[in-house]
Amino acid sequence: MKDEKPTRKLATILAADCVGFSRLMDKNEELTLQNIKKCRNLIDPVITENGGRIFHTAGDSVIAEFNSVVDSVNAAIEFQKVLHERNENVPEDSRMVFRVGMHLDDVIIEGDNVYGSGVNVAARLEGLCEPGCILLSRTVHEKISKRIQVAIDSLGNAQLKNIEGDFEIYQISPILKNGIKPIDPTKLTTKSSPTESKILTENKDKDAKPRLMILPFRNVNKSEDNDFLVDGIVDDIITEFSMINFIEIMSRNTTFEYKDNPVDVREAAEKYKLDYVVTGSVRSAGNRVRISAELGDPFTGDSIWSERYDKTMDDVFEIQDEIVRKVSSAVLGEIEVTSLKRAKRKPTEDMTSYEYFLQGVYFKRKNTKEDVNKAVEMFTKAIENDENNGRAYAQRCCTWGGALGKNWLNEPDNELIPKILSTLEEAYELTDHDWDCHRLLCAVSLFFHANYDKAEEHGRKAYELNPNNHAVLTVYGQSLIFNGECERGIEILEKAFELDPMNQELVDKIIWGYYAMADYEACIYHTNKIKKMGPNNWLLKIASLGALMRYEERDTEMNLFTGAHGKDELKLQFDNLNFNNEEIIESTKNFIFNELESGNVVFSESKFQNFAIQNN
Secondary structure, rough: OOOOOEEEEEEEEEEEEEEEEEEEEEEHHHHHHHHHHHHHHHHHHHHHHHOOOEEEEEEOOEEEEEEOOHHHHHHHHHHHHHHHHHHOOOOOOOOOOOOEEEEEEEEEOOOOOOEOHHHHHHHHHHHHHHOOEEEEEEEHHHHHHOOOOEEEEEEEEEEEEOOEEEEEEEEEEEOOOOOOOOHHHHHHOOOOOOOHHHHOOOOOOOOOOOOOEEEOOOOOOOOOOEEEEHHHHHHHHHHHHHHOOOOOOOOOOOHHHHOOOOOOOHHHHHHHOOEEEEEEEEEOOOOOOEEEEEEOOOOOOHHHHHHEEEEEEEHHHHHHHHHHHHHHHHHHHHHHHHHOOOOOOOOOOOHHHHHHHHHHHHHHHHOOHHHHHHOOOOOHHHHHHOOHHHHHHHHHHHHHHHHHHOOOOOOOHHHHHHHHHHHHHHHHHHOOOOHHHHHHHHHHHOOOOOOHHHHHHHHHHHHHHHOOOOOHHHHHHHHHHHHOHHHHHHHHHHHHHHHOOOOOHHHHHHHHHHOOOHHHHHHHHHOOOOOOOOHHHHHHHHHHHHHHHHHHHHHHHHHHHHHOOOHHHHHHHHHOOOOOOHHHHHHHHHHHOOOOOOOOOOOOOOHHHHHHHHHO
């Protein structure tokens, strides 16, 4: 049976919403809801009496279609006047101001809904409109210019976001009071779209990047055997988005806090200042998989884009690419997406190898002795099935590295380290543009070989390829601090913490950075924010207090430290300090022991006794 042709017609679309609705809701939800209802009681009849049909409402927004262009503009003018009269007669905290965008174009009718560029352009114009005014496209202006007696200002040409071509834009200002003026046409390309204006939180910078969270996909089969596939698909989507320079993507650690738990999307959006969320589900049956994905507005609950894919397992890569491409387009527009500055990395075309790889990542994250060995086995099988699977090489090295010092693997550490290095070089040769390989090489250079220049080189390459991945930001930030670029390093680490706020280890690294740049007040400030301070940060707090000559506080902290961790722990933590700068190490000794009162702190046999005596 052939699909029915869509029903089309020429219609004028009116899009309107309330200015500052989110701010009003935050201030007084009950009063705001009462006022929006009263405004709608005025607006809706004006629209219907002028022949309009409201086909979409969400919170404070109204979108309607009209068969007559003249009637549509008359309706817009009338309801702006009605709302102005209301505002003149209510207290200031009950006033509401609307803006309106209007466009005439061919649209598609499907049931009660209307789709097409007519709707999109009207919505874009509404987002650019000044409060209390009406913006018209050229197609509307041409039809009403000689039929309606109202002052219309030409604002010239403007480019609307994600809409091809320039648009001539005209403004009607029914009520020129309270400082309302015609808008400056040079600002037309800088304001947010109506959807964006509703979802952007009030306290975000105007030029902030859209922030996105990919929530864990639902495993419809509810089978643990299927978990690796569900989580693996989400992991890859998060990874792909993290390589887009124009989006901030929340880390996997933060995202998976919501796995298997009920999610209040609006609450999550407010907590992490999100602009968009992606949700989805995966259902598998034999060799077939159905993946559903949806991009949504977390504040209004509106679906911006959704799609369902019925594929065989052999097509899983195409599914992931398509989801990323389509959601990216909806969030940023095709122009930004096509100009991404990254080297595209795809998993191996061999599905069997990829399945082994996904299972390896799944077991690695469980982080037990049994699971780590299982992960190594899975990565090895992935390599055996496809010797060009560079990601499997890199992740196997990462698994080996995480097991060092734990006696979890059959091989001793001194044999594993050279093995890690040689295998990472193989991975690097296979995937020169793989950010994950560069990230791991950066970590190995930092922590195994103390080759800080090499570490920064690999960290920089990883960052250039994937500037929004929290793991890349973490290791690159550390490498910068090791090389004396503390301010830049802290900036990178703080960005990592924004994307992974559940990761308290990042706070440790930020404290370490502030100490390295001799900002001791900041070091103390951040240590005081930690609920349970580890011995390494505690040592830096003690030293910072000494550096600021706050000796009484320092000595108190010392006694608390030795009471909590024992007499030898301070020496151990000091011996483990690594700043790639002997001056910092030497000054730390002095900060700890300068003006130390005799007998105030007792240490076991160590060089610390000598330092204490010499500085008494």
